[in-house]
Every structure is written in structure tokens, then in C-alpha cells.
Amino acid sequence: MEEGSRQSFQPTPEELAHRLVGYEAEGSRGPEALIAKAEKAFDRLHTTLSVFLGSKGFESLWARAMLLAQQTLQAEGLEEGTALFTSPERWADAAGTRDAAQAHIILHAQFASFLSLLFTFIGEEIGLRLIRPALPDIPPHEEDSPTEDARL
Amino acid sequence: MSKKQQVAIRLLSTGVPGLDEVLGGGLPEYSFNFIAGTPGAGKTTLIHQIMFTLATPKHPALYFTVMGEPPLKILRHQQQMDFFESSMVGDSIHFIDLSEIVLEQGLGAALARIVQQVEERNPALVIVDSFQAIVRAATLKDHELDLQSFIQRLAIHLTNWQATTFLVGEPLSNNAQNSPLRTVADSIIELSQNIHRNSVVRKLQVVKVRGQAPMPGLHTFRISGAGLQIFPRIPATATQKHRARPHNRMATGVAGLDDLIGGGFPGGDAVIVSGPTGAGKSLLATQFIAAGAAVGETGVIAVFEEHPEEYVRRASELGIDLAEMERQNMLKVIYIRPLDLSPDETLHEIQAAVALIGARRVVIDSMTGFELALAPTFREDFRESLYRMVVALTGTGVTVLLTMEIQQSYTDLRISAYLISFLADTIILLRYAEVAGELRRNLSVIKMRNSAHSKGFTLYEITAQGMVVRHTLEMQPGSGIGSSATRERSRQPIYPGLTEEETVLLQALIKLGKAPLEGLAQRVGLPDGPLLRTALDRLVSLSYAIRLHDEVGTLYQPMAQLME
Incomplete structure (x- = not known):
């Protein structure tokens, strides 16, 4: 997308993923802090979107996104062991196989893949509106809902 | 409570x-x-x-x-x-x-x-x-x-x-x-x-x-x-309840036709123009719309058979500029032909167009095309659908002219294949007849509710200026229309010195007794213009009529007797 073409703040899935599992290299620290952050982000997304999608609907969408993420990571030469990262239950175990920087790449790709898939189905604008409760720091859209006068 | x-x-x-x-x-x-x-x-x-x-x-x-x-x-x-x-x-x-x-x-x-x-x-x-x-x-x-x-x-x-x-x-x-x-x-x-x-x-x-x-x-x-x-x-009964009939006459725009029907179609009537292909049904409909536009009455033409551009082009060949009428919001031509319409959807389209320009005249050209445009399921109750549509439109005072193609038979005077004459206040039948060895077009007014009308078969022609009504045919005893025994009524002038148009005007004046120019114009279906004024001047100059001036304005009084 060309610079300046967005009328309001419309972060990309990658930018949103960065907000969810942002990582700053801090010396030789392991990936535990990152994993904890990712788990919280996952829980927030799950809680928020399950209202709309249902829990099973969310999990199904996540599973599909993980498959797509693995394909992306394979293209980047990181396919080995990435399957371990497909669900939060396995993240803690998987962390032992990667350093923090590699774990960040994988988790970032997974969250970006999930959001991208969500946006593919329902568009960026509605997708952002639905995940906003999970990401309260996203600036609101410029476009407001219709006024009261126009309706009931 | x-x-x-x-x-x-x-x-x-x-x-x-x-x-x-x-x-x-x-x-x-x-x-x-x-x-x-x-x-x-x-x-x-x-x-x-x-x-x-x-x-x-x-x-x-x-x-x-x-x-x-x-x-x-x-x-x-x-x-x-x-x-x-x-x-x-x-x-x-x-x-x-x-x-x-x-x-x-x-x-x-x-x-x-x-x-x-x-x-x-x-x-x-x-x-x-x-x-x-x-x-x-x-x-x-x-x-x-x-x-x-x-x-x-x-x-x-x-x-x-x-x-x-x-x-x-x-x-x-x-x-x-x-x-x-x-x-x-x-x-x-x-x-x-x-x-x-x-x-x-x-x-x-x-x-x-x-x-x-x-x-x-x-x-x-x-x-x-x-x-x-x-x-x-819309239930037909609901619209019928509110039917408010105007009492005016709507000039047909066809020279001579208004004389046969008492000055034009009664306002708010449903008119069926029925005839075989090439008889001039669409032409009559177009002239009806143009006559309305000439006196400031807006119109809608719902075209079901041919594309509107072709419809407009054919009218332009006769000097009727439908495109200009559309530009001036005097006319709305709508084209409806998806083959899965419901009668109510069609009615909605027409009513929306009528409301848009405040139309007083509606042409549905043709009923055959309308039936084809309907989804097959509605064709089974076509008569009922058509009835509801016509009643809904005429209920608001709009005059509706429907054209209908029929196959001409020399032994059958059927005016429609649908047995829908009950919904029409006026029925004009266009036919071909053999007259003195020639195939000539003729029309007859089959029915006019609450109005006197000609009972004869009248010859008409399609000219470069459109449809023009000519002479009434006389029938030999026992002969049918189309017979070679049919002949034109004598062209011997009954009022010497007068043209046919002036004769029509004089006859109208004799029937009215005494009338202002506007009343005569309405009666004969001519606009209040130079043509009418010149004809009246001629009647006065030849002593067929006199001009009177009183407090209400100028009146014309006939001096001649009615001669048939």
C-alpha cells in the first residue's frame, strides 16, 4: 500500500503482532518472558474473539493460521521445530529448543498469520474492531458509528 | 378505555x-x-x-x-x-x-x-x-x-x-x-x-x-x-376506493380521432388499443404522449418489447422528439424486460416513474410484452395482475393506454386474446379492411364507458406526420368488414367551401350551440392555436358562424344546421 493512502490508522497484521509479542533483545536472556507475553496475548485474543467466533471457531481459525505460518517460516529456513510452537500449551516446552530471538520470529509470524487470516475473511476494519478489546492501545478508527439521532 | x-x-x-x-x-x-x-x-x-x-x-x-x-x-x-x-x-x-x-x-x-x-x-x-x-x-x-x-x-x-x-x-x-x-x-x-x-x-x-x-x-x-x-x-379494492376521476378529456394527438370519441379519452380512463402488427398501435400511443406533452401533461411509456432507444428513434422519424421530452422531464421511458418480474414490481417501477415527474398519461406498450416479462408463475393470473395494475394507476387519475397485438381475422372481431376488455373503459380496435380493391387501415371505437362515441368503421392512414383519421366507411347490407363491397362514404362536401377540418369544427360548434374558443378546442381535440383560430375565422367569413362578445369573452355561435 502506498504511503499516505490509509485514511485512518490501519495497522498491518505484522504491526499488530509486534504489539502483541513485541521483543527487545536483552543480552542473553532466554525466551521465557517472551513466551509469557505471548500466552497473555493469546488468552486476550481467545477471550475476545470467542464471543464472536465461539471457542471452537477460534481454535479452528488458529490451527489454520499456524499451518500458514509454518509455510512462511519454511520459506525463511526456520521450519525445523516450528511445529512445536503451534499451540500455547506447547510454547513453554518449545522455548527450550530456541533462543529468544528465534522464538520471537516464530511467535511473531504465528500471530501475524492469525490476524492476517482473520482479516482475509472479514476485512481489516471489522477485524480490528473485533480484536480491539484484546489490544486496547490500538488507536480508535476515525469513523464513528452513526449518531443516535439517525436511529432509534 | x-x-x-x-x-x-x-x-x-x-x-x-x-x-x-x-x-x-x-x-x-x-x-x-x-x-x-x-x-x-x-x-x-x-x-x-x-x-x-x-x-x-x-x-x-x-x-x-x-x-x-x-x-x-x-x-x-x-x-x-x-x-x-x-x-x-x-x-x-x-x-x-x-x-x-x-x-x-x-x-x-x-x-x-x-x-x-x-x-x-x-x-x-x-x-x-x-x-x-x-x-x-x-x-x-x-x-x-x-x-x-x-x-x-x-x-x-x-x-x-x-x-x-x-x-x-x-x-x-x-x-x-x-x-x-x-x-x-x-x-x-x-x-x-x-x-x-x-x-x-x-x-x-x-x-x-x-x-x-x-x-x-x-x-x-x-x-x-x-x-x-x-x-x-396492492389490493385492487383499496385503490378503487380512492379512485378520483377527473372530468377532462385527454387529446389523443391523432387528427380526427378525438371527433370520434367526444373530444378525447376521458381523463383517468384505461384505454386499450388493439390491433394486428403494423396497424399503428405504438404510433397512436406515442402521439397520445406527445399530445399530452404539448399541453404540459407529463407521461410515462413502459416499453416491454423493444429497446427504448429504438422506440425513441422511430418516434423521431415522425417528428415526435421523445428524447427532448425526457430531457425536459415531460416524459419518462422505462424499459422492463427481465423475464422474472412480478406484476407488483412492474407496477412499482411505473408508479415510481409516475411519481417522479407527476405523470398524467401512462402508456404500456405492450400487454403482450408485459406478459412475457413476467415470471411464468404470474402468467397464470395475468388478467388479475393486469387488473390490479390498471386500477392502481387509474385510481390516481392517470389515464392509461395499453396496446395489445392481436391476430386479425375476417370472421372474428375479438379485440384481445386475454379476455380483458372488462378492465378497459375505452377500446379502440385497429384493423385492415379491403376497400374498393385496396387493403386499408380502419379503426372502430368498440367501447367507451359513460361517453358517446362513433359506431362506425373509420379509415385512417399512417403518414409522415403520424396517424391521421380520414373517412367513415359505409357497409353494404349483409357485408362484413373486409368485404370488397365496403366503400367509402361519399366525399361530397355537405358544407360548401369548407375543408374537412373546418367541417368537423362546424359540426362541433353546432352540437355545442354556443362555445368559447377553449371549449371548441377541447371538443375537437385541437390545441388553441393558429390552426383553430384560422378555421374559426373561415367559418365566420363564410357565414357558417358568428362571433359574439360579452362580459365573459368571445363566443362562437353556429348559423348552420347540423347535416349528416
């Missing part, structure tokens, strides 16, 4: 064109409604259209999905519609999935979840889609809450919380299982789609609306990018 003590029930406008009318004014606020329809009938689109019309941040809508269309797909598909506003999602409209709760925990838990969300978000609208899933869940498991209790508690709670509620599902069968909903629902709206040959016709029926008088019957509707549009099936 006196009127003043009654609680006024506010009616909500649904935002669906035609639906409020069918419902009897709108949806009662806080009502508990059921929208039923077969898969693909359009119920999800309908409820979204209503929801996007009524929801606000302060009075939001809660949309509960229950094992029907997955919510992700609902949003994906519905956002293609024009009424869908993304900015309302998550703000004025909240989607909540209940599928797992219903499946795993039962109706009691689902009801508790609905109640919790309603109390938390204070919605003005609550939608449960699909209700059929609730019914199935109730039958599959031994829940602690049965279907009847679920519906009863849901209705009570949502009404008390001042929410207007919609359950969306498949049509209710007549089994006992569905009876609670039939009883509890304040309104039931049923959607259906019928496939007949290659056409699909969608219909909506308001089965019930508590406290209101909905329009009865099945109403056709169409789904486009704008959502649903209902075409209310």
Missing part, C-alpha cells in the same frame, strides 16, 4: 423498502418477532438490513448465532451489502456465538448467557439466528429447560428489558413443537422462493402482527446489493 388512556405503541421503521407498508406501519417496539424462511430465502439479509437501520451505540443490537451460518461467514458476506456499515460492528452491533453453549450445556445455559449479555449491554435489538438450531437442540437432549419454557422466558425477559427481538429460522411446521412460538410471537414474517421453469420468484408474507393490520397475501421481493426491496401487493 378512552383513546387518551391507551398506550401508544411506537412503530419502528425497518429500513426495508416496502416492508413497513406490508406490516401496517412498521414493527411494534419491544415486540417478539419470528422471521422464517427456507435456506437462501433472504432472512439473514433481511434481519441485517433491519439491524443496521435500527442499532445505535446507545441502543445496540446483539446478534446471537446458534449453529447456523458461521459468524465469520455472516460478516464476510453481509459486508458486501450497501447497508452494512463496518463502523457499527463492535460498537452498535455485537455478534455473540452461542453454538457451543447450546450444544454442550443446553438451553438453560444459553438462556442465561443471553440474559447476561442483555443485562450487560442493554440492547434495543436482540437477534437469535438460527432458532431452528434451538429447536433441534431441545429435541436432541434432555435439557433441564424445554423449548416452550425457553421461548416463554426469553420473550418475557427481553420484553421487560425493552428489547425488540427477532428469532430467525426455518418456516414453522404445524406440529405441536412449534406451537409455543406461534403463540408467543407478536409477528411472524415468512420468506419463500419459488422456482418455476427458469425463474426464481421471492415472496414475503406477514402471517401475523399483533395489534396491527398487515397487508394480506404474498408480496414479491427482490434482493440486490441494497438489500431487500418488497413490492407490496
Whole structure:
């Protein structure tokens, strides 16, 4: 997308993923802090979107996104062991196989893949509106809902 | 209870064109409604259209999905519609999935979840889609809450919380299982789609609306990018009640024809012009529209057979500039030919065009094309459909001219293949006749309600200036039309020195006794212009008439006797 073409703040899935599992290299620290952050982000997304999608609907969408993420990571030469990262239950175990920087790449790709898939189905604008409760720091859209006068 | 003590029930406008009318004014606020329809009938689109019309941040809508269309797909598909506003999602409209709760925990838990969300978000609208899933869940498991209790508690709670509620599902069968909903629902709206040959016709029926008088019957509707549009099936009796007939005459624009019909078609009449191909039906219709435009009367031409551009081009060859009339908003030409129309949709199109320019004249060219444009299912009751359409139009004082093609038979004087003459106030039959060895066009006025008219067969010609009526034919005793024994009436002038037009004018003046110029103009169907004034000057100069001046203006009085 060309610079300046967005009328309001419309972060990309990658930018949103960065907000969810942002990582700053801090010396030789392991990936535990990152994993904890990712788990919280996952829980927030799950809680928020399950209202709309249902829990099973969310999990199904996540599973599909993980498959797509693995394909992306394979293209980047990181396919080995990435399957371990497909669900939060396995993240803690998987962390032992990667350093923090590699774990960040994988988790970032997974969250970006999930959001991208969500946006593919329902568009960026509605997708952002639905995940906003999970990401309260996203600036609101410029476009407001219709006024009261126009309706009931 | 006196009127003043009654609680006024506010009616909500649904935002669906035609639906409020069918419902009897709108949806009662806080009502508990059921929208039923077969898969693909359009119920999800309908409820979204209503929801996007009524929801606000302060009075939001809660949309509960229950094992029907997955919510992700609902949003994906519905956002293609024009009424869908993304900015309302998550703000004025909240989607909540209940599928797992219903499946795993039962109706009691689902009801508790609905109640919790309603109390938390204070919605003005609550939608449960699909209700059929609730019914199935109730039958599959031994829940602690049965279907009847679920519906009863849901209705009570949502009404008390001042929410207007919609359950969306498949049509209710007549089994006992569905009876609670039939009883509890304040309104039931049923959607259906019928496939007949290659056409699909969608219909909506308001089965019930508590406290209101909905329009009865099945109403056709169409789904486009704008959502649903209902075409209310207007009962003919309703429009007939309000029929207000103007008392004026509408000049036909065909030289000589107005003399045969007392000065023109009576305003508000339904006129059928019937004849074989090439007889000049469309031409007469076009001249009728042009004559109206010449005196400031706007018109609508509904073309069913040929493309409007071709229609306009043919008229221009006769010096009738329909395109210019359209540019000046004196005319609206509409082209309707999708082959899956309903009569009500057609009527809606025509009525919209009539309203747009305030038309006083409508041409439907032709009835044969109109019938073909209808979905096959409507052709079976074509007469009834046509009757409702004509009555609806003439009920507002519009004069409607319908053309109809027939096959000419020399032994059969049938004027239409549809036996629809009952709906016409005036019928003009165009035919070919053999006259002195030539095939000549002739017309006859078969019928004119409440008006005297010529009873003879009159020759007419199609000239470079359009249709022109010439002479009346005389029939030999025992001969039929088309016989070589038919001959033209003697051309011997009965008023020496006068042209045919001046003779017609004099005859009109003799019948009127004494008349102002305007009255004569109306009687003979000529505009008040130089032609008429010159003809009157001639009558005065040849002592066939005298000109009188009194306090009301100039009057003309005949000095000659009526001679046939």
C-alpha cells in the first residue's frame, strides 16, 4: 500500500503482532518472558474473539493460521521445530529448543498469520474492531458509528 | 378505555423498502418477532438490513448465532451489502456465538448467557439466528429447560428489558413443537422462493402482527446489493376506493380521432388499443404522449418489447422528439424486460416513474410484452395482475393506454386474446379492411364507458406526420368488414367551401350551440392555436358562424344546421 493512502490508522497484521509479542533483545536472556507475553496475548485474543467466533471457531481459525505460518517460516529456513510452537500449551516446552530471538520470529509470524487470516475473511476494519478489546492501545478508527439521532 | 388512556405503541421503521407498508406501519417496539424462511430465502439479509437501520451505540443490537451460518461467514458476506456499515460492528452491533453453549450445556445455559449479555449491554435489538438450531437442540437432549419454557422466558425477559427481538429460522411446521412460538410471537414474517421453469420468484408474507393490520397475501421481493426491496401487493379494492376521476378529456394527438370519441379519452380512463402488427398501435400511443406533452401533461411509456432507444428513434422519424421530452422531464421511458418480474414490481417501477415527474398519461406498450416479462408463475393470473395494475394507476387519475397485438381475422372481431376488455373503459380496435380493391387501415371505437362515441368503421392512414383519421366507411347490407363491397362514404362536401377540418369544427360548434374558443378546442381535440383560430375565422367569413362578445369573452355561435 502506498504511503499516505490509509485514511485512518490501519495497522498491518505484522504491526499488530509486534504489539502483541513485541521483543527487545536483552543480552542473553532466554525466551521465557517472551513466551509469557505471548500466552497473555493469546488468552486476550481467545477471550475476545470467542464471543464472536465461539471457542471452537477460534481454535479452528488458529490451527489454520499456524499451518500458514509454518509455510512462511519454511520459506525463511526456520521450519525445523516450528511445529512445536503451534499451540500455547506447547510454547513453554518449545522455548527450550530456541533462543529468544528465534522464538520471537516464530511467535511473531504465528500471530501475524492469525490476524492476517482473520482479516482475509472479514476485512481489516471489522477485524480490528473485533480484536480491539484484546489490544486496547490500538488507536480508535476515525469513523464513528452513526449518531443516535439517525436511529432509534 | 378512552383513546387518551391507551398506550401508544411506537412503530419502528425497518429500513426495508416496502416492508413497513406490508406490516401496517412498521414493527411494534419491544415486540417478539419470528422471521422464517427456507435456506437462501433472504432472512439473514433481511434481519441485517433491519439491524443496521435500527442499532445505535446507545441502543445496540446483539446478534446471537446458534449453529447456523458461521459468524465469520455472516460478516464476510453481509459486508458486501450497501447497508452494512463496518463502523457499527463492535460498537452498535455485537455478534455473540452461542453454538457451543447450546450444544454442550443446553438451553438453560444459553438462556442465561443471553440474559447476561442483555443485562450487560442493554440492547434495543436482540437477534437469535438460527432458532431452528434451538429447536433441534431441545429435541436432541434432555435439557433441564424445554423449548416452550425457553421461548416463554426469553420473550418475557427481553420484553421487560425493552428489547425488540427477532428469532430467525426455518418456516414453522404445524406440529405441536412449534406451537409455543406461534403463540408467543407478536409477528411472524415468512420468506419463500419459488422456482418455476427458469425463474426464481421471492415472496414475503406477514402471517401475523399483533395489534396491527398487515397487508394480506404474498408480496414479491427482490434482493440486490441494497438489500431487500418488497413490492407490496396492492389490493385492487383499496385503490378503487380512492379512485378520483377527473372530468377532462385527454387529446389523443391523432387528427380526427378525438371527433370520434367526444373530444378525447376521458381523463383517468384505461384505454386499450388493439390491433394486428403494423396497424399503428405504438404510433397512436406515442402521439397520445406527445399530445399530452404539448399541453404540459407529463407521461410515462413502459416499453416491454423493444429497446427504448429504438422506440425513441422511430418516434423521431415522425417528428415526435421523445428524447427532448425526457430531457425536459415531460416524459419518462422505462424499459422492463427481465423475464422474472412480478406484476407488483412492474407496477412499482411505473408508479415510481409516475411519481417522479407527476405523470398524467401512462402508456404500456405492450400487454403482450408485459406478459412475457413476467415470471411464468404470474402468467397464470395475468388478467388479475393486469387488473390490479390498471386500477392502481387509474385510481390516481392517470389515464392509461395499453396496446395489445392481436391476430386479425375476417370472421372474428375479438379485440384481445386475454379476455380483458372488462378492465378497459375505452377500446379502440385497429384493423385492415379491403376497400374498393385496396387493403386499408380502419379503426372502430368498440367501447367507451359513460361517453358517446362513433359506431362506425373509420379509415385512417399512417403518414409522415403520424396517424391521421380520414373517412367513415359505409357497409353494404349483409357485408362484413373486409368485404370488397365496403366503400367509402361519399366525399361530397355537405358544407360548401369548407375543408374537412373546418367541417368537423362546424359540426362541433353546432352540437355545442354556443362555445368559447377553449371549449371548441377541447371538443375537437385541437390545441388553441393558429390552426383553430384560422378555421374559426373561415367559418365566420363564410357565414357558417358568428362571433359574439360579452362580459365573459368571445363566443362562437353556429348559423348552420347540423347535416349528416
